[in-house]
Amino acid sequence: MAASDPTPLDDPRARAAQTKRDRTRRALLDAADATFGARGWANTRMEDIAAAAGVSAATAYNHFPSKHVLVGCVYSPLVHPLLIQADHDVRTDRPVVDALTDQVRALARISQRNRKLTAAFWSAVEEYTIKIAGPPDPGDDIDPRTLAPVPQPLRVLIEHGQLTGELRAYPTALEASGMIANLLLLRSINHPDEPAEVTAELLLTVLFGMLRPELLTDAGAQARPFGHVH
Known part of the structure; x- marks a missing residue:
């Protein structure tokens, strides 16, 4: 890699992708907090949390496997x-x-x-x-x-x-x-x-x-x- 090549941390696209991942993770945690608190453990599915966070179930499982x-x-x-x-x-x-x-x-x-x-x-x-x-x-x-x-x-x-x-x-x-x-x-x-x-x-x-x-x-x-x- 040439000295002038951007590292991942310097790459605007990498930073934007990381920011998006962080926001998605935060949205899932906030949604989980609210959903577990309202519906309890047994009545909450990952799909419910994903929907509340505005993401797909696949995205939710990508961040949190269970x-x-x-x-x-x-x-x-x-x-x-x-x-x-x-x-x-x-x-x-x-x-x-x-x-x-x-x-x-x-x-x-x-x-x-x-x-x-x-x-x-x-x-x-x-x-x-x-x-x-x-x-x-x-x-x-x-x-x-x-x-x-x-x-x-x-x-x-x-x-x-x-x-x-x-x-x-x-x-x-x-x-x-x-x-x-x-x-x-x-x-x-x-x-x-x-x-x-x-x-x-x-x-x-x-x-x-x-x-x-x-x-x-x-x-x-x-x-x-x-x-x-x-």
């Missing part, structure tokens, strides 16, 4: 800030009880504000888990569990707390974070009108009942230490 991928990509931006916060809390050695409490309350708010989308995401996770009959594989880039790793911020903090001795070593961070995330997502289906603070109190009681039970026992049998946001 509904599982699409709902994972839609949910991912809701999880990403929590991962950043968890990493920051670990780096700054924030007390793990405070960090986990804020994380769980944030997760509950996200679920409540996006209840129908969360229910659709959970349905996709359950369906995909049954399909592959196994835990998430970090190398599987079409698994909604890896695209939007809801338990991961909790796992990061729990692992840190177990290393510092702030939390009990059992159950493992992997198991504990998975149980809390599963309970959160399940309640998006079984208790769709539950306020976020009610969900958060339940999740925190279960979490610290496993990993820091003295927070509950020291408060007394009738106390509810996670019932208020201070």
Whole structure:
């Protein structure tokens, strides 16, 4: 190639094509967000999302090979800030009880504000888990569990707390974070009108009942230490 030949990034046609791909992808994500939220997982087809985005089904499948991928990509931006916060809390050695409490309350708010989308995401996770009959594989880039790793911020903090001795070593961070995330997502289906603070109190009681039970026992049998946001 001669030095004067344009590289793909310098080629106006390549830039225009990339801009079109980006716009189409964005339109599909926006359409999926709205359609999953309105119709749920079972009643939404890729064809419905494509039509809402104004593209063909073939184009939709070219960008996202399945509904599982699409709902994972839609949910991912809701999880990403929590991962950043968890990493920051670990780096700054924030007390793990405070960090986990804020994380769980944030997760509950996200679920409540996006209840129908969360229910659709959970349905996709359950369906995909049954399909592959196994835990998430970090190398599987079409698994909604890896695209939007809801338990991961909790796992990061729990692992840190177990290393510092702030939390009990059992159950493992992997198991504990998975149980809390599963309970959160399940309640998006079984208790769709539950306020976020009610969900958060339940999740925190279960979490610290496993990993820091003295927070509950020291408060007394009738106390509810996670019932208020201070």
